[in-house]
Amino acid sequence: MEVELKLLVVDHADRLGGSELLPDKGKAVRQRSTYFDTADRALSTAGVSLRIRQAGTDRTQTVKSSATSSVGLFSRQEWEKPADGDLPRIDGETPVADLVEPSQPLMRVFQVDVTRRIWNIRADDSQIEAVLDRGDISSGDRRTPVCELELELKSGKAAPLFDLARKLDAMAPLRLAVLSKAERGHRLTQAQRGSIKAKTVPLSRDMTAAEALQAILQDCLAQFRLNEDLLLDSRAPEPLHQARVALRRMRSAFSIFKPLLGADQARDLRDRLGRLSKELGQARDLDVLMQRADPGPLRDRILREREAAYDHVTEVLQRPETRALMLDLVEWLNCGPWLTESTIADQRAQPARDFAAGALRRFRRKVKKKGRHLANLDDAARHELRKDAKKLRYATGFFKDLFDGKKERSRQKAFIGALKKVQDKLGALNDLATAPQLLDRLGLSGDSDSAVLLARGRKKSLLSKAESSHRDLIDARRYWK
Template sequence: MTIEPIFPENMQMADEVELKLEIASEDAGKFEVSGLLAGAPKKMRQISTYFDTPDHDVANAGFSLRIRRSGKKRVQTIKADGGSAAGLFIRSEWERAAENDTPVLDFATPLPSLLGDKIDAIAPAFEVEIDRQSWTIDESGATIELVLDRGDVVVGERRSPVCEIELELKSGDPAALFAFARRIDAVVPIRLGVLSKSERGYRLTGAAPARVTAETVILAGDTTAAQALGQIMQSCIRQFRLNEALLLANRNTEALHQARVALRRLRSAFAIFKPMIGDAGIDLRTELRWLASELGKVRDLDVLLKRAEGGPLHDRIATMREAAYDNVCEILSSARARRLMLEVTAWIAASDWSGTADGEREGNRPARDFAARALDRYRRKVKRKGRNLASLDDDARHEVRKSAKKLRYAAEFFAGLFERKSEKRRHKRFVKALEALQDQLGALNDLAAAPELLTRLGIAESPGAAELMAHGKKGRLIETAADAHEDFVDTKRFW
């Protein structure tokens, strides 16, 4: 039996499908006169006050709470977090008219049940001041509401500018959102947006992050394989975009590293789910490999610079590193790189995840079953390829490392599907053993790659180059890696 929730007459619950795009404030005027927007826009000034407890219990529960003022009208909105949707926001919201600037928090919304007595501590947290213009767009038989927002997020004396386009599907095929986004990008540069305005506000309330690590992928027990792939890929896209922004703003080495991790996770997702998707999206995989390679060149110099600290080659490598950052920032600003995350998101939205197993769509199978098969597959690869690891050559050890990485990402992606206490304990031990193996194989790979890197940089024969190659460490690393592989083989599965 299904129990339907009951809402008062002035309370609406709905699902939104939105595509969020970031645009430079200096390009907004050019976009307005581009000819893509027919007719005069609707204009309004909006001031939204977001509410939370001092410990951010509302946000930690996965929601945002605001009262938006536009003229004399006030509307209260509670939204379930859509942050993991990576540009394509699909989420539930509860909306009602508000008489004043005090939230109404009754059991028509989920917050009282989630927060309990903490709900009494809810107070204003920050404001978002927006000048909004909106148009109705007809695109390939779909009706889209296009909104151009310009303004600021305000926390006390701190302000952060906002300039973004939101495309909300009112009717028709979601593919129309991406078709129109491509038309916008032909006029002004856009990037896929992954931060809601509430997230911008919360970020402004604390210290600015230097990097963003992978967020936990929330997979419920009834998740299908297709749904799991969509959520996993969206998580990877979000991690990349957040770190890309930090990298472009600050040239932070850890943001660069996490952007690379996000790309590796995304590429691994394509590989892990290959039994379901086959060769679909192969062009995207090629582009992701290209972008990962470009970021990898800079990361190599970051690692080399750290190893060269105090040595005769440090300053030369530092100069090369600065030039490499110039180049990678230029690449990330190119149309080719900017469009990539938009195209991956479009592919996720459009794919039907068809498979061949017994004539049934593989994507409809339980994600837990799919995960167990994928984890088994990569565990066997790591065990088989790593046999007699001490006697393998550099290329063979690198293949073990790549399989171990995919197994590690799969273990992280699917962790939420194995939530029994015994499974969680074994998961922790399994990942720890896998991390130890990866660390040793990574160190060996750095040593193996060092001569080629130094040759490519033209410093292989320079004073101090031999110390950077550190061949003397190789024997000890191989022994440690072989021991780590044996420990991994002896570690029980968690699935």
């Protein structure tokens, strides 16, 4: 079992070798790794990679199972043996034999060529191997660069990995890696996605509440990091939106799992996530506003403001504080005091399904109470209701796999459908409420075109529909009993 912290080197990789932390140039090795899979990608679908690596005249066959990988910190089973040729040999010692039918031929899918430099570091009582890989991944005529740093724990505790990573980040900017080289290689063979939406978190009934929280936050972190990279490359609206969704999901997870958490550090992380989301908010607001504006001077002005807002987004994402937040989250999630604090031991050990049912009841009560007389609420109260409805929606998504009975699935679908309608109406009302403030900041509040844009909200109709949708939600049968 290997445990390693994987980081992408954003810039200045040459500063690492020969530094005070990595005091020599490191042992340099040229490596070529060829990855194999079946035509229908049976191995990658199961989270398994199979490669033949050549370094000089030596060849090694390696199988890795990445089912337990999390963002940045990879903990994987690994099987390794000498290879006597360029093609892999399948035996019963690894998961490959169970995934590949004898009639399914293995084929070369992609290749990784890197120059690897290796350092062995003693940090406190831990032994760490630092590996810097620079090169590229190729599949046919497609190619993507590789410049990543792996800090592998050989012995001792994991905390020194994070201390070393922070010191190295001060020399050369480092971002958490979400994908292994194998996963990057498989993505290279596919059409690039414009954004990464939230998916169902794979939870099981035998999980504890603490294990469920770890799985959920790892999923949210992965969604943020993947969209962050897409956003920096494209400055497109959808990855920005999904990056903010990931941040809201993380903050909601902190609220949902509050009974499990040590107060001070968890609150600090949640607040920092909130500040980051707010920094990205103006660009998202302008994207929404621009969708409602017709071609003309108003839209042109919004577009100019949008470009400036995206410049700010790029600057924020490149700050050391943003990289530090992601690293702090991974460390807290895997090594934080909440995992050992005796006063919350019972809450951590609670079955995930029992915890989920309690959380769903709690947030449904909030939405029911705050939504009374919805049409008469002011904008601030309606915004609070909208936030609680979002938390309830995220909770239903987080815990979806824990309620998998036939009747539960049917009721769950109806409940989520009703909840989505409430969210849609509250979201439209929120856009209507915030648009005047945004137009005022742009100095356009008196513009005739902006008056037309605001009139499209149909507030009275939206309020009536929101109130009706809220009644339908409260009447929907609960599936978590």
